[in-house]
Amino acid sequence: MSDIIAADQLRLFIERIERLEEEKKGIADDIRDVYSEAKSQGYDSKTMRQIVRLRRMEKHVREEADALLETYRNALGLA
Template sequence: MAERTGGIAADQLRAFTERIERLEEERKALSDDIKDVYGEAKAMGFDVKILRQVVRLRKQEPHEREEQETILDLYLHALGMVAQQG
């Protein structure tokens, strides 16, 4: 039977805590790997800021992306930031 302290099963609590700690370590390692890939891309001459935008946009559904682009275009026109055509 699991040891109980103040109504808490200590073994279960320890197991959850250790799982979370392992996952956080894995997340840190993945974050470091992603940073390294961006560094490689930069070294090859790619614009990392734009690459991050591309990655973010690829996560979106096409209709979400279109909606955001439409709203952005509307805002830019309203602020006079788009050259008039014609």
């Protein structure tokens, strides 16, 4: 009896994951469309992606990354 219950529960988990994966794909398509729209308006999508990534970071993590990048630039004469 417990094997039947476990199989039903497993099936439900798998179905939920499949639904969420479909939603995730839809959202990814929407994000791609927004980047395409911005690009058609003259914005650089690669730079926009970097900005989105930076805005996700906590302020102190972003500041540490900026300081390290600046240190490396100075060391290589790129400042």
